[in-house]
Amino acid sequence: MITARGTISGVLDSEGLPAFERIYAGLPERFRAEALPSPPEAPLLIKVNEALAAELGFDLSHIEPVELTALFSGAAVPHDARPVAIAYAGHQFGNFVPSLGDGRALLIGEVRDRAGQLRDIQLKGSGPTPYSRRGDGRAALGPVLREYIVSEAMHALGIPATRALAAALTGDVVYRETVLPGAVVTRVAASHIRVGTFQYMAARGDEEGLRILADHVIARHYPDLADAPSPYTALLEAIVERQARLIARWMQVGFIHGVMNTDNMTVSGETIDFGPCAFLDAYSATKVFSSIDQQGRYAYRNQPGLAQWNLARLAEAMLPLIDADTDKAIEAANAIVVGFAGQFQTAWLAGMRAKIGLFDASVDGDLDLVQALLTAMEAGEADFTRTFRALCAAAIDPAADAAVRAEFSDPAAYDGWAAPWRQRLADDRRGAGERLAAMRAVNPAFIPRNHRIEEAIVAAVERRDFGLFERLVAVLSRPYEDQPEQADLALAPQPDERVMRTFCGT
Template identity: 50%
Template sequence: MPFDNSYARLPEKFFQKIIPEKVKSPELIKLNHELADELGLKLPEKQEELAAIFSGNKLLEGSEPIAQAYAGHQFGHFVPQLGDGRAVLLGEIINKAGKRYDIQLKGSGRTRFSRGGDGRSPLGPVIREYIISEAITNLGIPSSRGLAMVRSGETVFREKELPGAVFTRVASSHIRVGTFEFFASRRDNESVKILADYVINRHYPQLKEASNPYTALLEKVCEMQANLIAKWMRVGFIHGVMNTDNTSICGETIDFGPCAFMDSYDPATVFSSIDHHGRYAYGRQPKISQWNMAALAGCMLPLFHDNESKAREIGETIIDKFQNMFKKYYFSEMSRKIGIQGADEKTFEILNRILEMMDKAKADFTNTFRSLSRAINNEEIFIKQFSEPDSAEKWLIDWKMMLEEHGISEADAYETMHKANPAFIARNHLVEEAIKYATQDRDYSYANQLIEVLSTPYDDQSDKSRYADSPKPSERVYQTFCGT
């Protein structure tokens, strides 16, 4: 790997230099060849060598392994030190297109940030993160990605004995809102400035020309987050733990713990076993994202202005713009689900009506919108999604009239909806099925088949209909769990 480790050149207070702990008998489960090619990696062909590399047993030349320091607000409560408790950043590489990526191992052993944890990962969370991060990427949503999965040959102890594994994650960077909080909480304004300058140079170099690059940085990160959350909402994705330490500064989906895709539409949907009060419910994600951006603004106040009162006023002005930013992206994403490029007052009204109908009927979010794509030629397939057929028929009449008023042909509407409404998502019961067979029977075929289907989520795959079906009552997943 052609490493160029810029983060490791920052002051040592930003990280701990550490070598991954070796595992007993690594076994390669999966290598993402497509991603490896995109990164320009020239890897050995032997499974044993690949397993050694992606378990941390063999360090490649140029790697400078570090565990990154960060803090974070977890469910609204500040924790001054979190950090990579079970992850090691092997280094950064630059692909042929000149884009820089982090290569990180998860489950690679204890660090000084482990806080009593074992630093390892069970196999289940590794499979979950690989499947869902790839699914999110293929849905057209910015995300960290899975490069490899390795079974460690060791036992991990959680609520019971579980097989261990190591996950190799690729991201544009692993800098979080919590990274800023780590230094701001220590009143280390010099390090906050160093970090902000690093983020600007690495992710947003165009901001160097701004009159104040730091206020421009906050505004840019807000915009990236607003866009990201809108894309999550379009496909019914629920992150599960939108803590500030899980909020990427470069606008990517990161840290797939108790995440899930919504089956039946309900804005109050929560899956995370630790989210007892619904803080991170599907419908609350925009508000929480704004809250996280306010936490970032608080860290950066000394960079905005020498006068604290003036700095706070600047920060509040930017944060107050967040909801309008989000609404712009949200209605752009959601209007495409009903065949319209761009939105107006009438579009908002008819969009809200279908969501209210779905909420009342507890209709399947993904399948209902996908059926709308087909309703131009087969209205019945759409109407049967609802408990009140008359309301659905009336909505269809008004929807078709609106398309006509916008001058949108049925063919164009279909094309727009087909690209906005996936046929396949990483349904929770299918992910759990893949995990069960992998952990209990060493059978990875279920995971591999699911990954294959989710690689083209907008395509009709008639022979893969079971992957599109709503879960039966006995299959429904009500809780998901954090990997630690």
């Protein structure tokens, strides 16, 4: 629901705003570039995430609607803020670009949330920065709504991700394949430091900059490592471990990022940049949605391997910090990166075991059982989310098999898998109620369906109708609940509704 217009331009001073800190802006100049948002033509606030705002210390009862609109559209910045664009490099589809940076985003500053944790607040789509490389620095309404919907859905699914604090129209137009309404999303993150941020310093041979950056990351995200015997080695280990767990969670809900470049991987372990992302409908290990991923580099099944590849690039950048002896540094870093595969496999199998209702991890054969199910699902074009959700009831009552069988083009493929599964369930003794609750807690009923997101975008862009957008945000905030009155949003797309390509929006 659209809430307010705003025209304030300049500095905003309201008693309802939290205190903005300038921590990243206080790093040496080569880490960032100062910039201001471009004044929007006719800003209009679409939505504020009120629960997140309260968590961050915003008192919305003391901020006028016109002030909120100005803040979240880039028409004004808080009086104590110091907006900066962050410098970084990155491997884009395997090709190294030594200088990228925030070309359409501005870090307004950091705030301390109610738990005392620092959180970045960033405007995305607020106009050009010194890193825009001839781009307009703007965002179109469609990608802003996609980021809002998907990032908040990921959070509700329990997957670390940046959050969406607000979305606003700017009143300007942006030119992509066609003329589109401009918009801004306000993004919240533990931080916006990426693998590419380390690569930026390494590409310049800036060992001092690497050390400053690593110390900053340790203080911000891994304070327990400050007193480790080898803190930078321990930092690499910690980042690898977090990424292994993160990618395992992606795979367990059928999420495809779509553009896993090194500048899109955070060192905090959060999912970031929801441009051409999508969720699986019918299961396919090789599925690609991103229109810019012409070779399938970031296909669903490739994500763990590409995450490890990205972490190897991080390790390369950090070599001068790990050991002054290059050979020793390479040996230590390589061992850490190689360890990603085992960490990912352990996290992934634990999650998949839970999805099919198993508790006892000491039994051999569960990996084969999971792989057999995925093979049957792919051959049978079974919907990923609906199949696993239907298994919840089937695990405690064979009469519920009908709902699972209905997801397969050849139900016999499920029947062949279900027999050994039921034997395994019988050996894994748990009460029916306990098993059902555990399975329903890891198998969502609702995901951000690609066709529904597209439907919401079309309604908003063409008719300024934000009804479906609002409905999706509300339903996806409770993805593990059945919500029978919203059952249509859990349906797989009909053949003519399938979205085959998603777009970055830059």
